[in-house]
Amino acid sequence: MAKITSKSPLAPDSFPDLPVIKGVRFASVAAGVRYAGRRDVMLVHLVPGSTVAGVFTRSATRSAPVLDCQAKIGTDSPDGAAIIVNSGNSNAFTGRNGIEATQAVTSAVAMAMDLPEGRVFSSSTGVIGEPLPHGRITAKIDELVAGLDADGISDAAQAIMTTDTFAKGASADVDLPGGRVRIAGIAKGSGMIAPDMATMLVYIFTDAAIPRADLQAMVSGINDRTFNCITVDSDTSTSDTLLMGATGASGVAVTKNDAAFSEALHGVMLDLAHQVVRDGEGATKFVTVNVRSAASDVDARTHALSIANSPLVKTALAGEDPNWGRIVMAIGKSGAAADRDLLTIRFGGVLVAEKGWVSPDYSEALGAAHMKQADITINVDLGLGQGAATVWTCDLTHGYISINADYRS
Secondary structure, three states, X not given: OOOOXXXXXXXXXXXXXXXXOOOEEEEEEOOOOOXXXXXXXXXXXXXXXXXXXXXXXXXXXXXXXXXXXXXXXOOOXXXXXXXXXXXXEOOOOOHHHHHHHXXXXXXXXXXXXXXXXXXXXXXXXXXXXXXXXXXXXXXXXXXXXXXXXXXXXXXXXXXXXXXOOOOEEEEEEEEEOOEEEEEEEEEEOOOOOOOOOOOOEEEEXXXXXXXXXXXXXXXXXXXXXXXXXXXXXXXOOOOOEEEEEEXXXXXXXXOOOOHHHHHHHHHHHHHHHHXXXXXXXXXXXXXXXXXXXXXXXXXXXXXXXXXXXXXXXHHHHHOOOOOHHHXXXXXXXXXXXXXXXXOEEXXXXXXXXXXXXXXXXXXXXXXXXXXXXOEEEEEEEOXXXXXXXXXXXXXXXXXXXHXXXXXXX
């Protein structure tokens, strides 16, 4: 198992003071799934009448818990709901054993909480290909149920961590015509980050009353502009899951057309997504890649991801080297439309390259100064059309190699 000894230099100063969300309770315990002496299982309970939406990895080798959640997520129910999560073992590529382990865990939670099994959602994160010791989880279900607490979200955030160096949380209050509603969410993620749905594991809760179909529409749409725009290492996880529960306990009704609520939810999801990048394994730089004037939004995203995922670009960022030639390379290889002589590249506000060549006004000292910052921006203008995209990533350091070279040992 990789040894994480220090917090990311890009981490926030502390875990945020998240508000209590009416209708949601949390519990977490140390079950010894893989880690010794730390919380590694969390349980969430949502009151009857809650709606649940989710987005999941599209990996062809997705885990048993993901498949189970996907089978359950699209139905309405007046019953309460539960979410059970373990870290240390992803229960992925575990064959029939994985299906049976998932069923054992969800059925134990359903029985202990008097819920239909179809209203128990599960997630697992950690090592791939090892059978989940589900008995260690089911043995803790009664303790988890007894420990459910509206104030338990911070401990829950710690319980879902794997190689994360800090727990991740974000929240928002929204004043609507019907009253105030609150949103709070937690996430885990540090490596194997190139979401094709949401990211890693993310759980968001609100006390607004939102029909399931509307909640799903909001989550799916905002996901494409937040979690689906981050990358640490270009590797999409087998376990990526985002679940959101709306309890309705505030009595304030919200629909997918409510701009104020959607904006607040976008802020929470983007905050969590950025925190995942800031905790990228071995990361020392938080990098924003803006691509503008592409032939289409799709082309802009293709170019942005090509830059963000390039090992040569990312190692140059780690070395604080303003190597604009590697940006040119990444654009040229992406497969999307580009014209060398129309291309403009800036590091922050520093003009680096234009018209097929380095700008005559470029100052290497200014470019190098921007690269020394903890937050770096790469701006690309393709000069071809109206397409635009923004992607967030981090640098690639030896720390990433150290963490992943011995992940299972």
